[in-house]
Amino acid sequence: MPPMFRFAAKFALALLVGASALHAPNARAVDEKDLLPVDQAFALSAKAVSRDRIELSWRIAPGYYLYRQRTSVEGIEGGVLSMPEGKRKHDEFFGDVETYRESLTATYAGAVAPTATSVALTVKYQGCADLGVCYPPQRRTIDVALPAATASTGDDIFSRRPDASPLIGAAPTVDAQPLPPEQAYKIEAIAADGNTLLLRFTPAPGYYLYRDKTHLQIAGEGLSLGAPRWPQGKDHKDAYFGDVVVYFDQVEVPVPVGRTHARPVDAQLTVSFQGCQDGGICYPVMSRTLPVSLPAGNVGAVTESAAPSNAASTETSLAEDQRLASRLAGKDRAWTLLLFFASGLALAFTPCVLPMVPILSGLIAGRGGRIGAWRAFTLSTVYVLASAVVFTIAGVLAGLLGAAFNLQAAMQNAWVLGAFAGLFVLLSLSMFGLYELQLPAALRARLGAASDQQHGGSWMGVAAMGALSALIVGPCVAPPLMGAVLYIAQTRDPVLGGAALFVLALGMGAPLIAFGIAAGKGMPTSGPWMVAVERVFGFVFLGLAIWMLSRVLPGAATLGLWGLLALGAAVWVFGIGRTPRAKLAARFAALVFGIVGAAQLLGAFAGGHDPLQPLAGVMGEKREGVVFRRIKSVEDLDRELAAARAAGKPLLLDFYADWCVSCKEMEKYTFTEPVVRDALAGYVLLQADVTANDAQDQALMQRFGIIGPPMSLFFHDGEERRNLRLTGFEKTDAFVERVRKGAAQ
Structure with missing residues (x-):
């Protein structure tokens, strides 16, 4: 299981092994590829040999050992755990200890209720590898079926449902052999944003999952989880747990994430869950550990209560890029x-x-x-x-x-x-x-x-x-x-x-x-048209060259180049045409090119920059756009966010670059509209110019997990409203609606 493998490799030395383990004189770097997943290093199984005695067995891989003092079992009131004598050694982590290699068989004895058909055991254990790495303490919950007064159990790790037919004797309700847990239940996790995980459960056909038997834990610096927002499930009368809510089909569960810092972080999500085969066996409580990479998010705690939400509302609460990412992770x-x-x-x-x-x-x-x-x-x-x-x-x-x-x-x-x-x-x-x-x-x-x-x-x-x-x-x-x-x-x-x-x-x-x-x-194929086509493409290539340079040249200089190109085209067009009618058409086209070129040159001298409106500045018709205050670093943004929060104002952060074509579209067609300026009147308006793409620009973009402009981020009370994030160009009406949502409480 790669997720558990990564968990052990990354966090074992830091968790519960003490500072002495981290600074031990003999400590050396260990490649995580050299370590087995914990459930392969220490394979645990349990079976009831009688109603008052349960046998627990560990198969221990070569090069690994278990601690006797770190092993315990709970589940039966007054239960006693009996373990054989282990090999004594002086351990650099825990002092004088006893350890087991290759295998360990222990018994857990105690009286259970006469009507009990199973018992849930909580088994705790810890072990290490000879490479010098200790795994964190493990906790497993196993549901062990108890035999009848005159019957004995096999070594199946699954527990029988009371309402299911026996495996022998009468014809069973479910003919198919139960699937391995990994096939019966698939689990995926993806970060919807820096403050939300999207968890997806996929039971196999004929299997279902208990909602209230699912528990989540996250291991990551400064992270905590809120209550999962489960969609509506199916009410089910269960012989084990009474009236419960279960899921037979794939279900997506958003989980709020609280954090003490805003920077991106890699984490491990541990999911404990339980489910059953419809009309067949019930699985013991299972545990999966999934790696998740959270992008930058908003600092804050999460509430413990959350109303159930359905899949449709979950999707509509996501920005467009998040919805597409979620669909890629889906089944369609x-x-x-x-x-x-x-x-x-x-x-x-x-x-x-x-x-x-x-x-x-x-x-x-x-x-x-x-x-x-x-x-x-x-x-x-x-x-x-x-x-x-x-x-x-x-x-x-x-x-x-x-x-x-x-x-x-x-x-x-x-x-x-x-x-x-x-x-x-x-x-x-x-x-x-x-x-x-x-x-x-x-x-x-x-x-x-x-x-x-x-x-x-x-x-x-x-x-x-x-x-x-x-x-x-x-x-x-x-x-x-x-x-x-x-x-x-x-x-x-x-x-x-x-x-x-x-x-x-x-x-x-x-x-x-x-x-x-x-x-x-x-x-x-031949003739004068061939030469004319060459000349046309010559002007087209010159236009592409100017278009490329417009990303780094001043607007007036670019406008002047467009004017010179138009005048050059006018000179060439004026001389083509072999018939009187063709010459007349050519000279009219030359006149048009000449007028356009002259206007663009005049606009360039007047400080204009728009080839389609070269005389806007000359005629005094220049439209005023939204005025942003430029910021450069993460520190600048944090300072502005704190000030906006203190003033009770929403904040818009726009990512811009000179070479970004859609940024120019937003600047020309959206930010110049009066209705947009009016909608943004109550906002703090910031713009990050990432043209240079230097270290500060990259740090600012990496904080929000974006790869470049154009990008518009909306903040309220110091926190980004991720579902409103705009990627690319957007027309006026839609942008105004987005702005109004961003200002709403």
Whole structure:
């Protein structure tokens, strides 16, 4: 059992072995892979040899030993535990002790009620490994069936239900042999957020789980658990426990988590539970230990009472990324992966992904030659698969390593963006034929050959461009991406999480394949159109270069470059056209380009930054946006949260970066709306600029388990309202509703 194995390896030295064990002179580092899970090191079983005597047996693995003084049994009033003499030794942990190796058989004797059919024993024991590591004290509850006055029991560890047919004699109610406990009951745990665990029980068909026989404990620095919020179960008349509530089907249980600190923490959740086979045996109380990784959360205690909630209300209380992560952990995973593919299709038409269309079209179009639908399909598929693989790897690493590793953010610096923009400029110059006019013959031949391979359809070239596009031109942080990364971070399952990221990328790439086929099939084979197409793609590549540089250049400089590009296009368009009608159309288009370019240059000189509204500043029509106060570090945030809490105000924390396209969308289309400014009037407004992606930026993002902007977090009374967290761009009306919920008590 890997969870128990990890529990023993991480906490054994720290729990109940004393400071002397931690600082023993002979102590040495022990690899957790060298240790057995505790239930394999000390396998416990029990059987009743008579109504007043129970035999307990431990099978002890080689290299391990049990302490006699640390072994005890409770369950029968006045019961006496008899144990054989052990091997005496002086133990560095407990002094003079007796130990057992290989096996231990003890008897527990005492009088039980004449009508009792079973007895529940609580067995406590502790042991160590010769490697120098002691396991923490173990506690097991075993329900042992008692024989009738004239019958004897076997060594089955299960107890018979009073209302079940006997195993021999009359025909049994349940023909199938009972399943092993691990197959009969599956348990999963995931952190819904820093203050909530989501526990999932899945009984096998024909088995059920007792609600009130389930108990939870958590081992983690500064963590405590509140009352589980069980959904409605089924009322059941039980021969053992009377009127009880049970669950026959999969059930999800949110569990509040209290904490004394806000930072992320790895913990161990121990779940004790009991269940039965319908019409068959009852299992003894079982225990599972599950690893959970809690992201940063809010400091505070949890209440002990909580009303039951159903699955629907649980899901609606989660943010969108949490719902997607929860669905990945659910049983309808195939449908969830299909949902990720559909989400990718929707993301394909956002400003983050659309720039891939001209890149792929230009690579396939090359020098204007028609390559056919099949060739275009294969090249497009290679481009999409390469980008999907790199996108998946980056997302999986972000989920496993957290905000400290964000490859996409690391690629958004001036040097990388400048190099990528330079590549687009070189590609555009080849489209304009300048290689042949300005470069020496030898260099021209090499560049020409490289250009022919790149543009004419080299699989390696297209794959390389697809991989780079996934990191540099690729999608912004969106709820599906965050949902998959959150699932990987919480479950440490890169396979299913990576599959979700991969199908998300395939969804984003599906329209690109369609565009690529159209580009390959629709290109003319020869003639003046070929030259015109080359020139068009030359301007497109220059536009992509400017778009890349806009992430690091001032807005006015970017607007000026757009103006120069428009004027250059006007000059070229003015000279094309062979017929009078074509010339007239070309000169009209040149006039339009010239006016647009001149307006953009004028707007740039006036300090404008919006290519679609270049004269807004000149005409005095600039719209005022929401004014945020910038913070940089975790300490800055804690100080502002304390001040907002003292003032009784809600707080909005917006994560922003210059290279984040969706951040610019929020800034331009949402934060400039008067209704948004009015809704945020009572808020403390903070913005974390994580453009640099330095250590302070990463620490701030890691506190909340996010991988990058755009992200909007809402706080009330100093605590984040996780269900309101916004990932990506949101339109005005929906954002205003979110803001109003964030301000509500």
